[in-house]
Amino acid sequence: xxxxxxxxxxxxxxxxxxxxxxxxxxxxxxxxxxxxxxxxxxxxxxxxxxxxxxxxxxxxxxxxxxxxxxxxxxxxxxxxxxxxxxxxxxxxxxxxxxxxxxxxxxxxxxxxxxxxxxxxxxxxxxxxxxxxxxxxxxxxxxxxxxxxxxxxxxxxxxxxxxxxxxxxxxxxxxxxxxxxxxxxxxxxxxxxxxxxxxxxxxxxxxxxxxxxxxxxxxxxxxxxxxxxxxxxxxxxxxxxxxxxxxxxxxxxxxxxxxxxxxxxxxxxxxxxxxxxxxxxxxxxxxxxxxxxxxxxxxxxxxxxxxxxxxxxxxxxxxxxxxxxxxxxxxxxxxxxxxxxxxxxxxxxxxxxxxxxxxxxxxxxxxxxxx
Amino acid sequence: xxxxxxxxxxxxxxxxxxxxxxxxxxxxxxxxxxxxxxxxxxxxxxxxxxxxxxxxxxxxxxxxxxxxxxxxxxxxxxxxxxxxxxxxxxxxxxxxxxxxxxxxxxxxxxxxxxxxxxxxxxxxxxxxxxxxxxxxxxxxxxxxxxxxxxxxxxxxxxxxxxxxxxxxxxxxxxxxxxxxxxxxxxxxxxxxxxxxxxxxxxxxxxxxxxxxxxxxxxxxxxxxxxxxxxxxxxxxxxxxxxxxxxxxxxxxxxxxxxxxxxxxxxxxxxxxxxxxxxxxxxxxxxxxxxxxxxxxxxxxxxxxxxxxxxxxxxxxxxxxxxxxxxxxxx
Numbered sequence: 001x002x003x004x005x006x007x008x009x010x011x012x013x014x015x016x017x018x019x020x021x022x023x024x025x026x027x028x029x030x031x032x033x034x035x036x037x038x039x040x041x042x043x044x045x046x047x048x049x050x051x052x053x054x055x056x057x058x059x060x061x062x063x064x065x066x067x068x069x070x071x072x073x074x075x076x077x078x079x080x081x082x083x084x085x086x087x088x089x090x091x092x093x094x095x096x097x098x099x100x101x102x103x104x105x106x107x108x109x110x111x112x113x114x115x116x117x118x119x120x121x122x123x124x125x126x127x128x129x130x131x132x133x134x135x136x137x138x139x140x141x142x143x144x145x146x147x148x149x150x151x152x153x154x155x156x157x158x159x160x161x162x163x164x165x166x167x168x169x170x171x172x173x174x175x176x177x178x179x180x181x182x183x184x185x186x187x188x189x190x191x192x193x194x195x196x197x198x199x200x201x202x203x204x205x206x207x208x209x210x211x212x213x214x215x216x217x218x219x220x221x222x223x224x225x226x227x228x229x230x231x232x233x234x235x236x237x238x239x240x241x242x243x244x245x246x247x248x249x250x251x252x253x254x255x256x257x258x259x260x261x262x263x264x265x266x267x268x269x270x271x272x273x274x275x276x277x278x279x280x281x282x283x284x285x286x287x288x289x290x291x292x293x294x295x296x297x298x299x300x301x302x303x304x305x306x307x308x309x310x311x312x313x314x315x316x317x318x319x320x321x322x323x324x325x326x327x328x329x330x331x332x333x334x335x336x337x338x339x340x341x342x343x344x345x346x347x348x349x350x351x352x353x354x355x356x357x358x359x360x361x362x363x364x365x366x367x368x369x370x
Numbered sequence: 371x372x373x374x375x376x377x378x379x380x381x382x383x384x385x386x387x388x389x390x391x392x393x394x395x396x397x398x399x400x401x402x403x404x405x406x407x408x409x410x411x412x413x414x415x416x417x418x419x420x421x422x423x424x425x426x427x428x429x430x431x432x433x434x435x436x437x438x439x440x441x442x443x444x445x446x447x448x449x450x451x452x453x454x455x456x457x458x459x460x461x462x463x464x465x466x467x468x469x470x471x472x473x474x475x476x477x478x479x480x481x482x483x484x485x486x487x488x489x490x491x492x493x494x495x496x497x498x499x500x501x502x503x504x505x506x507x508x509x510x511x512x513x514x515x516x517x518x519x520x521x522x523x524x525x526x527x528x529x530x531x532x533x534x535x536x537x538x539x540x541x542x543x544x545x546x547x548x549x550x551x552x553x554x555x556x557x558x559x560x561x562x563x564x565x566x567x568x569x570x571x572x573x574x575x576x577x578x579x580x581x582x583x584x585x586x587x588x589x590x591x592x593x594x595x596x597x598x599x600x601x602x603x604x605x606x607x608x609x610x611x612x613x614x615x616x617x618x619x620x621x622x623x624x625x626x627x628x629x630x631x632x633x634x635x636x637x638x639x640x641x642x643x644x645x646x647x648x649x650x651x652x653x654x655x656x657x658x659x660x661x662x663x664x665x666x667x668x669x670x671x672x673x674x675x676x677x678x679x680x681x682x683x684x685x686x687x688x689x690x691x692x693x694x695x696x697x698x699x700x
Contacts (some may be wrong), residue, residue, distance in 0.1 A: 069647070070664050075522070075608055079601035080405060080644065087401035090650075101522050105603045108528070126524055170521075360423045 004094075010232040021065040022058055024049070024309065024320055025085035027096025027106070027303070029073035030272030037098045037298050039121060042068055043291050045095055048310070058314045067091060069321025071102050077261070078102035082109040092319040093117065094303050098298065100124035103293070109135045116312075118326055120305035121298055128346040133325050135346040137305035141171050144268045145221065146248040147352040147368050149264065152179075152217045152244050153186040155354070155366060160191045162215035164206055164230060166222055168198030175221030175246050191215050200226075207234050216241055223248040228257025235261040242266060250297070256361045265357040266365060271300040271337040272353045274364035283336045297337075304335040376544055379694045383540045390532065401538040404532060406644050408600055408608040411539040412593050414635035417620040418546050418629050419589035424618070425627035425688075426550055427582040429489070429558070430497040433504030434590055434617050437477040439609030440507060441591025442598035443517055445473030446526045453527045462529065466529040477591025478584050480507075485580035492565070504614055522605035530600035538596060542589045545695055547629055550583060558582050562627070613642070623677050625684030627662030632693040635684070643670055 026278055028041035034177040049066045056073045060284060067089050070283040078097060085091045086109065093119040094110060097103050103122040110117040118135040119127060125141070128134045148367035152158045161183050165176035173195075180190045192211035193245035194206040207230070218234065220227050222245055234243070236362060242264050249267040258265075273294055283303065287295040295303075312327035313319065332341050358366040390407060393399040399407075405622055420434045449469040457660030488499040502624040517523045549555050557578045569575050598604040646666035654661050677685070 031667055053655065070666075073607075075603050075605045076409070076601055079603075080402075080409065084402045084644070084647070087405075088403075101603070101605045101607065104522065104524055105601045108602050126521070159664075170519075177648075265539055300399045 013345045020061075021063050022313065023065050023067060023089055024306075025089065025091035025096065026066050026068040026306070027081055027085070027094065027102075028068070028098050029102070030070045032073040034073045034099060038070065038073075038297040039099055041302040043287070044120070044299035044304075045165045045306045047287060047290060048303045048306035050074050052310050054212055058281075058310055059084070059271050059317050064310065065291035068164065071097050072098055073102060073147040075101050075105040079109065086110070086113050086115050089113070092321070093164035093288050093309050093313065093324055095120065095302070095309050098122070100127055103127050104130070107131070109132060113271040114307070114349055116321055116324045118253050118305045118309050118328070120301040130345070133218040133321065135328055135342060136306075137301050137308060137335075137340070137348060138270055139268075139352065140347050140370070141246075142174045143347075143370065144181075144352065145175040146370055147268045148219060148221070148244050148246065149179045149186065149188075150370070151268070151354050151366075151368050152185060152242075153188050155368075156217055156244075156266075158188065158216035158242070159213045160189050160213070161191035161217050162194070162210040162213060162217040162220070162221060163190065164196060164203065164210060165220075166204040167195035169222075172196075172221045172223075172246075173246065176219065177217075179221065189317075196256045201312060202231060203230050204237070207237055210234075211237055211239055214365070217244055218242075219244050221246045221248065224226050224251040224254040225257060228254055228259075228262065231258040231261040231265065241263075243277045243345065247297075249353075252360075255357065260360075266354050268352045268368070269355050270297045270352065272364040275353060275367065276364075277367075279334060280336050300336045304340070307335050308333060308340060374537065376380060376547065376694055378692070379544070379547075380540070383536065387533075387536050393498040393509075394532075397469055402411050406640060408530070408532060409534050410637045410640040411535045412600070413617070413620060414539045414633050415589050415593035415596070416617045417624065417636045419544055419586045419593070421548070421621045421624075421627065421697055422546055422558075423582050423586040423587075425621055425625075425632075426555065426562060427448050427558040427579060428565075429579055429582065430493065430619070431583070431586070432497050432611065433500035433502075433507070434586070435594075435611075435613040436504035436507035436585040437502075437590035438482055438594030438597070438613075439511060439604075439606070440587075440613070441473035441594075442481050442594035442604045442609065443469075443473075443523060443584060444476040444591070445595030446523050446598040446604045447517055448472055449529065450523070450526055453525075463528070463534075466527075466534070466599070470592055470599075474588045474591035475594035477594070481584045481587025482580065484587075485583040489576055489579040489583065489616040501611060504609070504611055507626035508606045508610045508621045511604075513611070517604070519669040519690045520606065524603060526598055526602045526604065528599060528602050531595045535596055535600070538592055541545055542592065543629060543633065546585070546589065548584055550629070554578065554581060568695040604661045619674060623674065623684055625686035625688060628684070628689040628690055630689070630694060631684050631686030634686065635642035638685075642673065646670060 021366055026045045028038035030038035030042055049064045053063045069081040071081050072104055090350045098121050100122040103119045107130035111133050118137055120137045123141050128136055163176045163179055168174040183190055192210040194210055196203055196206050227245055247269045250269055291340040309330055311333055312324050316323040316327040338349045340348045343349050351367050351369045353367050354365040355362045386638050394404055420674045423431045452465050472535050486505050514521050563573055620635040621632050624635030646669055650666050
């Protein structure tokens with residue numbers, strides 16, 4: 001009994017010392033199937049918090065106390081963790097989480113409690129539609145199609161484009177449709193628009209049809225395994241022009257499967273560590289020094305999400321949920337993954353980077369604005 | 371079968387309910403604690419219903435969460451549909467109960483369908499079939515676009531609360547306990563003890579195995595429906611193999627064949643997993659050690675190993691607490 005009183009007293013002291021701190025909840029899957037995503041996310045968030053604290057806090061000298069929890073990549077666990085951060089720890093805002101399915105379990109809880117949250121990397125369109133307290137730091141899937149079209153038309157100077165996509169997958173279909181819309185808006189012509197069934201390995205029928213229409217560029221918004229196969233087959237059929245895709249290409253396995261066929265290939269992505277902007281290079285240098293590894297897109301987006309949230313709290317000058325939400329809405333900030341503003345659905349309007357496959361390696365090519 | 375009402379058990383449930391409700395109103399119990407209690411109660415349904423199959427009837431099922439998935443998806447699809455057609459009306463609770471029961475019934479039908487062909491199998495073979503079944507269910511949800519496919523079923527109204535969950539949970543314990551005590555339950559127990567001997571005295575073993583599966587699936591479906599309406603999301607990964615194993619661990623930690631053990635383990639392990647989260651956090655805060663919450667799963671697993679090493683019959687063995695013990699049947 002005495003011991004427990006002692007522990008309670010100790011806890012009370014601890015909470016008094018930290019009373020001035022602003023508590024922010026962080027969530028990521030540091031264990032489970034997506035553990036590497038979670039660890040990058042945690043690292044990114046911790047780095048942002050340390051920088052703000054080193055600068056002297058958010059406002060009025062009040063520092064940030066990050067309370068980070070593991071969601072195991074499991075929706076039920078996510079719901080528990082969101083509830084814990086809000087009800088038990090009394091956080092004023094939440095940055096998290098990585099996987100859309102878990103974020104979707106947490107978003108209604110934040111909305112119901114009036115706690116602003118920003119997800120670094122949940123791309124599912126429905127996430128921010130849960131309510132006006134829910135934001136995200138990454139662009140959503142269809143947006144990449146728009147950026148891809150801008151790049152094909154302006155940088156590659158293509159005027160006739162073709163697209164091939166997976167009929168059974170919302171992600172690739174959405175990208176292809178948005179690419180078509182934007183490319184035609186710019187004045188280009190989409191000469192072929194072919195779907196293939198999910199799980200196909202032979203794409204020659206669709207590709208032959210596409211090549212008869214003589215496109216300058218082919219848009220392939222598939223995942224890396226399909227892209228590798230499509231690229232190989234289209235090169236065999238004699239196409240030499242550029243191939244363009246989305247962040248589904250972002251895997252070391254792309255070159256393993258596609259070999260030299262994916263050369264002259266370009267894809268849109270959230271961020272590149274080779275981006276020459278000083279803010280990016282500064283981030284990469286500090287991250288490497290701290291964690292001894294190259295920061296991936298997840299680390300960058302988590303860092304950005306935390307920065308966006310803390311910046312909003314600073315501008316709000318209070319920890320009231322509704323004030324932070326209103327400040328978030330008027331965000332206009334330069335962060336590692338580009339300049340961020342929010343649209344009416346609380347999705348960021350921001351630039352994307354184009355990565356080129358050169359000599360079997362992905363290299364930064366350029367940054368494209370929407 | 372005459373329904374025994376378990377006066378002591380009901381008294382304990384009502385007392386527990388009243389205490390938690392009052393403490394919640396007084397803000398002693400916060401939303402987080404209440405959420406963990408809700409989860410524990412849902413796990414009580416899952417564990418006792420799996421215990422009916424694994425512990426009482428002695429069949430090894432690895433696909434229990436598959437049944438929960440059927441219940442979750444069916445009830446959630448129904449309630450979101452109703453909710454979409456008419457956003458709110460006085461009979462909401464009735465609709466909710468209807469949806470949950472429909473989910474349970476759907477799961478029971480699936481349990482029956484799976485049961486007939488596969489329950490002629492024994493032991494390891496049955497385990498493999500149920501494992502396969504669970505994965506089929508998960509994959510089916512993953513590929514069904516009408517229920518959201520890999521994105522999960524969203525926008526489920528939040529109908530589950532402490533009151534509805536504790537009623538469902540207490541009801542399922544009472545019904546399962548009654549079933550065990552009935553002649554059907556005795557037949558199930560005899561299958562566990564010796565299937566050949568049971569058959570020799572004239573027990574239709576396949577029929578009772580199918581019955582255990584159907585009842586177990588029904589309650590799992592109810593639990594799945596409650597879970598979906600609690601976290602407002604149904605996602606295929608929630609009903610996979612790993613989740614089935616979690617429930618399996620609960621009945622083994624609590625004691626195979628003991629309903630009391632399943633209840634204790636459902637509460638104990640759910641609280642343990644969350645308690646370790648808080649414990650590790652305060653340890654890290656107090657000592658400055660760089661240990662994160664991810665270590666809790668290591669400790670959790672270690673504790674399970676110790677339970678199995680030093681008490682391999684589980685916490686309760688096959689014993690029942692006095693609270694849910696029935697008067698002996700004459």
